[in-house]
Amino acid sequence: MASVTSAALRKRKTLKKGIQFTLMVVGQSGSGRSTFINSLCGQQVVEPSSTIPLATDDSVERDFRLREENVELEDNEGVKISLSIIDTPGFGDSLDNSSNFNIVTDYLKHQYDEVLLEESRVRRNPRFKDSRVHAVIYFINATGHGLKEIDVEMLKRLTGLVNIIPVISKADALTREELALNKKLILEDLKHYGIEYYYFPYDLETDDNETVDTNSYLRSLIPFSVIGSNQVFEVEGELIRGRKYPWGFINIEDHELSDFVILRNLLLISHLQDLKDYTHEILYEKYRTEALSGSGGSLPDHLTSQFNAEPSIKSPLVKQDPDASLQSPSLNNDTYLAREEQIRLEEERLKAFEERVQKDLLQKKKELMERERELREIEERLEREARIKSED
Ligand SMILES: Nc1nc2c(ncn2[C@@H]2O[C@H](COP(=O)(O)OP(=O)(O)O)[C@@H](O)[C@H]2O)c(=O)[nH]1
Ligand SMILES: [Mg+2]
Known part of the structure; x- marks a missing residue:
């Protein structure tokens, strides 16, 4: 009886505190990051660039930095999500972007280092905040030529470090055929350059049919297409986030036009925990092993082959196999x-x-x-x- 009560209390406590989730949004200026963040949260979290006056001093605008925003969201079942979003304004704006890449990867590694250090402490800090990034939404501009050099460079560095979710923004600017072609070319480039994105892992033997079906469907959508908007319109008495054109209006949540709703649901509801688990059990564990073995690259054979494998099935927990x-x-x-x-x-x-x-x-x-x-x-x-x- 007592155990039931304490379990229930524990549950209430986590619900009250909310589930912590951290996203990073990377993409070149103007790719639609801010608009996506606002659309995802259903509120204005960041100012879209169209409303920010152009800086007179060029160098100010071009300074690349990371900016964190915190939003409290509640899903339809009343579960609170404490969402941290790290935006990357100025990414890719300079001629030499190599320092941009390092700023991003250093940030991700630093969060792992903090956890590593906390784990090794004799006395834990009860107020420790785990700030590991659970997914990077990477915005790719549809060009009809697959990935740009800057995308390849950044994504290669992110490979194995964080869950990458590749996204094509502004899908409303593309015809159905153009979107299909862009998806195909980007996918080919991701494979060609050995970029490991989050591949919705499942295990045919241990996972139920629903998980297998859902995850294979999600795999087929990569890279996800999205349409974003900073405006809400009243349509037939309902408030709808959408975009207005001379020829009409589109609802950004329209399944026929983009994968936005699917992406939002998987991030904030269906795959939130999976992304967190994968970050902790696979990506962080890999980082930890490399960090503790010194220079990296000295991973034991059984781990090396595991991490270099195509992201096809759920890798077993490293810890589960002492x-x-x-x-x-x-x-x-x-x-x-x-x-x-x-x-x-x-x-x-x-x-x-x-x-x-x-x-x-x-x-x-x-x-x-x-x-x-x-x-x-x-x-x-x-x-x-x-x-x-x-x-x-
Ligand atoms: N057509 C269209 N325009 C978009 C979309 N998302 C953003 N934009 C526009 O693209 C411009 C840049 O967007 P913003 O979100 O500020 O890009 P950021 O620099 O990556 O943060 C703005 O004028 C947005 O209104 C979209 O899905 N479709
Ligand atoms: Mg922006």
Whole structure:
């Protein structure tokens, strides 16, 4: 009885707090990121670029940065979602975008590092905020030529680091045939460049038919097409988010015209937990293994093949197979000792990692103290000057 009550309480508590979910939206300026964010949330979360006055100073507009917005949403069953959206204004605007790529990947890795560090602490911080990004919505402009160089460069770097969801924006500007052609060309390029996007994993043996059917259907839609709008119109007494044209009006939620509703449902309802699980169990686990083994690239064989495989079936949890290393070819003889040695090495690496972070922290503290000292000096000087003035 008691356990039932506490379970119910726990459930209520998580419901009250809401499910935390973090999305990043990457795409070139004007690709429709802001409009998509507003459409997804059903409210104006970010200002669309058409309403932002052009900066007179070119360099200001071109500065690439990440911007986080937090929105509280509630789904139709009253479940609260605490959504963090990281927008990437200025992405791809400069001639050399290599630093843009690093800013994005550094951010993603930093969130993993924070969790890694928290996991290794003896005493956990009860207020720790897990800010790992659960999916990157990557906006591709339909050009009739597949991916652009900047897309390939960015997506290659994101591969294996985060769930990538490729999207074609402004589907209303394309005919049905053009959309089909663009989808085909983009898909070919994604394959050609070895870009691993989120491939709605399922396991024919363990998953039910519904999951298998849904996920194979979702696979067939990649890259998703979307139409966004920043405006809501009243149509026959109903408020509808849509776009007005000289020839008429379209509802962005129209299934016939784009995959927007499907994408919104999978992100916020049906696949929210799957995306979070995949981030934690597969992507973060891969990052963790690489980080703790030093330089990366020294992944054990059984993991390397797993991560390099085509994203076709649900990869097993790395943690679920504690004996996997026993089967590893490099550990054929003295397996037990070899495992002990592995554990010892892993502990050493973890220690080195923590030391590195501690050193960083000390450095930051020193800098802070330095700033404070400077501030005090300035204050003292101002006081002195004020005193001299009043004595005059
Ligand atoms: N036709 C059409 N225009 C769109 C769509 N989404 C956004 N836009 C327009 O494209 C321009 C740039 O959109 P914005 O969301 O500000 O792009 P951002 O720079 O990527 O954030 C704006 O004028 C939007 O109104 C769409 O689905 N269809
Ligand atoms: Mg924008």
